[in-house]
Amino acid sequence: MSIKPKLGLFDFTMIVVSLVIGMGIFRTPINVAREVSSPTQFYAIWVLGGIVTLCGALSYAEIGARFPVAGGFYKVLSYCYHPAYAFMINWTVLISNAASVAAVCMIGAEYIGPVMLPPGLQNEVGHKIVGILAILLLYGINMLGIRMSATWQNFLTVIKITMIGLLCMAIWGNNVAPPSTTAVRDTIEQNWFYVFGAALVPVFFTYGGYQQTINFGSDVRNPSRNMPRGIFIGMAIILTAYITINYAYVKVIGFEQLRTSDALAARMVGAFFGDYGFKITSILLFLSVLGYANVNLISNPRMYYAMAEDRVLPRVFMKVNNKTQVQQVALSVFVALIIGIVFFLGTFDKILKYVMLFDTIGLASAAASLFILRRKQKELPAGEIYKMKLYPYPTILFVTVYLLVTVNIFIQDWVGALIGLSMFFIGLPIFFAMRKAVKDKEMP
Numbered sequence: 001m002s003i004k005p006k007l008g009l010f011d012f013t014m015i016v017v018s019l020v021i022g023m024g025i026f027r028t029p030i031n032v033a034r035e036v037s038s039p040t041q042f043y044a045i046w047v048l049g050g051i052v053t054l055c056g057a058l059s060y061a062e063i064g065a066r067f068p069v070a071g072g073f074y075k076v077l078s079y080c081y082h083p084a085y086a087f088m089i090n091w092t093v094l095i096s097n098a099a100s101v102a103a104v105c106m107i108g109a110e111y112i113g114p115v116m117l118p119p120g121l122q123n124e125v126g127h128k129i130v131g132i133l134a135i136l137l138l139y140g141i142n143m144l145g146i147r148m149s150a151t152w153q154n155f156l157t158v159i160k161i162t163m164i165g166l167l168c169m170a171i172w173g174n175n176v177a178p179p180s181t182t183a184v185r186d187t188i189e190q191n192w193f194y195v196f197g198a199a200l201v202p203v204f205f206t207y208g209g210y211q212q213t214i215n216f217g218s219d220v221r222n223p224s225r226n227m228p229r230g231i232f233i234g235m236a237i238i239l240t241a242y243i244t245i246n247y248a249y250v251k252v253i254g255f256e257q258l259r260t261s262d263a264l265a266a267r268m269v270g271a272f273f274g275d276y277g278f279k280i281t282s283i284l285l286f287l288s289v290l291g292y293a294n295v296n297l298i299s300n301p302r303m304y305y306a307m308a309e310d311r312v313l314p315r316v317f318m319k320v321n322n323k324t325q326v327q328q329v330a331l332s333v334f335v336a337l338i339i340g341i342v343f344f345l346g347t348f349d350k351i352l353k354y355v356m357l358f359d360t361i362g363l364a365s366a367a368a369s370l371f372i373l374r375r376k377q378k379e380l381p382a383g384e385i386y387k388m389k390l391y392p393y394p395t396i397l398f399v400t401v402y403l404l405v406t407v408n409i410f411i412q413d414w415v416g417a418l419i420g421l422s423m424f425f426i427g428l429p430i431f432f433a434m435r436k437a438v439k440d441k442e443m444p
Contacts (some may be wrong), residue, residue: 007150014150015433016233020207021164022207034259042255045200055397056210057210057232060211061231064216068224068227069374077090083310087307090285091431092358094300098334098338100339102341105135107129109126109130112285135288145321159288160287160291166280167245168244200408207238211363211366225386252268265309304333305318305330312434370395
């Protein structure tokens, strides 16, 4: 039933890239542009978000090296705080992750729909069918084994990076927008805390996902060395790609036009490839969607494993196929949750706020656990694990900014935030009920 390490440095680096680069970069720049008043602020938000994200990624690299276990995102919270708090964070994170995958699959279906669907099915029903079929395809691939999943993931990640490269090439096309003029918006009269906080919500959503890397502690060979290196290399690729593509968006589309654009990728590739741009974009974006969904199907069942190991979920969630290294029950439950959410999916903007509310609390809590880990693991020999430079300042910056973003989410939509927060607290009675049920079942 144990998980055996089968992933190397390249595999893990590709997982890092795929966990972060989903569909957000092809949509959220619009949301960011709407919250700021000039191209300078637009770039500053992305650079600031990148710096904070790098601080978080380095913190998680040390956490992963110090605590290399399956479902590390749950385990480290349980070890450093309390199993109840770890469960409350992770059960909401699992729901938000499933919602993110469902939302991304639906966006991908909207792109690929005109290419593969007949006219009568180019609607919401047709998009849901495509989204569900894509999820089921990945489910079948993942059931074949972790090695097959990783190989497929490497291919899809290369496609995704190629897609971003093609978008950046649009700056040399013939349809480049004239230089943007800075226009003062109404929001400029609001205080900087609101403007920057509101803009950082979509930025952090786009940069997010790297936290799931600590779920692969039992899957990676030589984790104390390969996990920090994979996270650092992966984040370097992501930061370079994001800054470059946002420069290309403003250069090709124009800052003012960016606020009202819808199909960013199609417009970008169309500027370079002309009439063939839309079809090329549709296919590549759909493959990018598959990459994002696939890596979540690999990662999230590991959290079920950790919670079952801690006896807050039935032990059947720990069941691993010895040959394929697949958690067949946990994977099936997560896929069923995604498919269920597809039928009740809201708008992207609403999903964004709910996902980020859970993520900001969870990410700040997990990063802060590094302070506790360092205190509890003083006996570890120096030089055997990765230690972040300039500690504790990067972690303090990361936790502080994420908590400020949490406050800003409440300012923007306090009713929705309270609803989301109530889901977090509902996890407490569920934790005690599940733990009691598991213990009663195990008693003779």
